Amino acid sequence: MAASRGKGKGERVDDGDLFASPPDLEHDYVVLDGVRLVRPYAFDFVCHVKRRQAGLDVVEAFAREFPGRPRSYYEAAHATGLLRVEKAAPAKNKPSGKKTGATRKRCRAEEAGEPEEATERMEPTASPTALSRRTSSDGKKNEPEIEPLRPLHAGERIRHYLHRHEPPTLSDPVTVLAATESMVAVYKPATVPVHPTGQYRKNTVLGLIAASRPDLGRLLPVHRLDKNVSGLLLMARDAASANRLREEVQSHSVRKRYVALVSSAHLATGKHILETFAAGRESESESESFVGPSLRLEKAVVDVGLRYDPRTRLATCANDSDGDRSNTFSGEENGAKDARTAFALVAVSAADAFVDATFRAPEKIPETTSNSRQMKTLILSSLPRGVALVACEPLTGRTHQIRAHLKRAGHPIANDARYGGEALTDVDETRRFLATCRATRGDVSRNVSDAEKKEEASSWPLCPHCPMMAHGANDAAEGDAGGSGARAEDLERLYLHCAEYRGATWAFACPTPSWVPEDMEDAEILRFLD
Numbered sequence: 001m002a003a004s005r006g007k008g009k010g011e012r013v014d015d016g017d018l019f020a021s022p023p024d025l026e027h028d029y030v031v032l033d034g035v036r037l038v039r040p041y042a043f044d045f046v047c048h049v050k051r052r053q054a055g056l057d058v059v060e061a062f063a064r065e066f067p068g069r070p071r072s073y074y075e076a077a078h079a080t081g082l083l084r085v086e087k088a089a090p091a092k093n094k095p096s097g098k099k100t101g102a103t104r105k106r107c108r109a110e111e112a113g114e115p116e117e118a119t120e121r122m123e124p125t126a127s128p129t130a131l132s133r134r135t136s137s138d139g140k141k142n143e144p145e146i147e148p149l150r151p152l153h154a155g156e157r158i159r160h161y162l163h164r165h166e167p168p169t170l171s172d173p174v175t176v177l178a179a180t181e182s183m184v185a186v187y188k189p190a191t192v193p194v195h196p197t198g199q200y201r202k203n204t205v206l207g208l209i210a211a212s213r214p215d216l217g218r219l220l221p222v223h224r225l226d227k228n229v230s231g232l233l234l235m236a237r238d239a240a241s242a243n244r245l246r247e248e249v250q251s252h253s254v255r256k257r258y259v260a261l262v263s264s265a266h267l268a269t270g271k272h273i274l275e276t277f278a279a280g281r282e283s284e285s286e287s288e289s290f291v292g293p294s295l296r297l298e299k300a301v302v303d304v305g306l307r308y309d310p311r312t313r314l315a316t317c318a319n320d321s322d323g324d325r326s327n328t329f330s331g332e333e334n335g336a337k338d339a340r341t342a343f344a345l346v347a348v349s350a351a352d353a354f355v356d357a358t359f360r361a362p363e364k365i366p367e368t369t370s371n372s373r374q375m376k377t378l379i380l381s382s383l384p385r386g387v388a389l390v391a392c393e394p395l396t397g398r399t400h401q402i403r404a405h406l407k408r409a410g411h412p413i414a415n416d417a418r419y420g421g422e423a424l425t426d427v428d429e430t431r432r433f434l435a436t437c438r439a440t441r442g443d444v445s446r447n448v449s450d451a452e453k454k455e456e457a458s459s460w461p462l463c464p465h466c467p468m469m470a471h472g473a474n475d476a477a478e479g480d481a482g483g484s485g486a487r488a489e490d491l492e493r494l495y496l497h498c499a500e501y502r503g504a505t506w507a508f509a510c511p512t513p514s515w516v517p518e519d520m521e522d523a524e525i526l527r528f529l530d
Helices: 058-065 071-079 101-112 128-132 205-212 239-250 353-358 401-408 427-439 450-458 522-529
Strands: 012-014 029-032 035-038 041-048 083-086 157-164 175-179 183-188 230-236 255-263 289-291 296-298 300-304 306-309 314-317 340-349 367-370 373-376 378-380 387-394 496-502 507-509
Touching (some): 035 427, 058 083, 058 157, 183 205, 230 239, 230 507, 255 522, 300 401, 314 401, 340 401, 387 401, 387 522
Parallel strands (some): 012 041, 230 496, 340 378
Antiparallel strands (some): 029 035, 041 157, 175 183, 255 387, 300 340, 306 314, 340 387, 367 373, 496 507
16 A cells, blocks of 8 residues: 555655655655755554564563663553554465465564564554544544553564654765666665665665656665675566576675775784785685785685574674684584685785885785786775775675674774774764764754644654654764664764676676775776686
């Protein structure tokens, strides 16, 4: 059902289908001081009771599942009819033993503790006031019938009618790089999620594309990029193309290449990355062995199984332990999935003490030999002290694979705090972004009267985010322990960028971001992996 106008105040209620009812690019988004915000809107959230929630009442279930709001909010929402339980219709046929795509999605969501959002939506109403007060045939207003709290049963449907405030993102635009009859290549900026997830819906790649490029029709992401990662995103224009491309990617016949800015000092030993890439063992493949006049360098292949925990959202390496791991790049155990990533050292900073002491003369810059070609690991004055530029090629497709394997190699992404890097790279800029979020009211730039603003604000008395625009903007602490506030990590560009996808008959590339030195050509960086 498409989004429609509610009765009374004319507020649009989002129905969840971004392409059938796309956001309004002019009305729904506000860009201020480098931050993109979304105007708050009414939303009907639908989920189903999971097995682990059976026996709890709806208030207790939501207080546990969504701790970003206090229990008192859920108690009040239930008392006013905004949070309610509906019995799910019994299945007419027994399910087959084979899991469908939708079933697998539900299983993944359940494992991650994320409720599934159904496609069905309640009849739109303008506000909780309109929902909680019904008018009988004789014109009298009746209070809604509220079911007393009771134990939930698995499969029952819960509806939560709320005032949705989305988290902010940086204002970098989502850009269409190329379009064919079956595919669309898009530049995804850092901090923007690919698809609706958590509190994000309109402030996503799909939401922004639906709003800005309706001519492209419905698009289906073929792969995903982490929210804080930038770069190439491929989307199919129909289900058949999506299935074909996913099968091609899963068959490992597609080359995926990334660029990362990493710490040049080893996490455990302090050794410089040039020493890490120096010969510590013979490579099994001659194509991975590089010989130079000053150092013998290798294209490191990290072959270490990974375990991903959907609750902590962290990947850990099999047989992980502290100490010097620069030459122990293999292992798989304890339920970890096979994972392999190739890395090539592209450039180091001329400001690093090790580089200055070892390669004072230009002729001593180490050369790398591959397939009878000469490639040089560059020494650049344009790179900041303490970082190095690395080309990455995941040979398998595990969640957070590159990030976890770079940590395993001892040289994490420079600003990836979750995997051993520094917490922030530009503290002042991030604080400025957060200050903008916490100072922007939900009615900013709207051409409405003060009376209308007052009436709209009073329509959502339970909303913890009003009167501000951004989700969590009322939380003053940057390190909000509950995770509900406007957080610094949500506005941080990770130094990891998807630069190229190449199939058997097609290839798409994405320009590198501003943190890659301007004197480096995009194609030159990726050649280090050949």
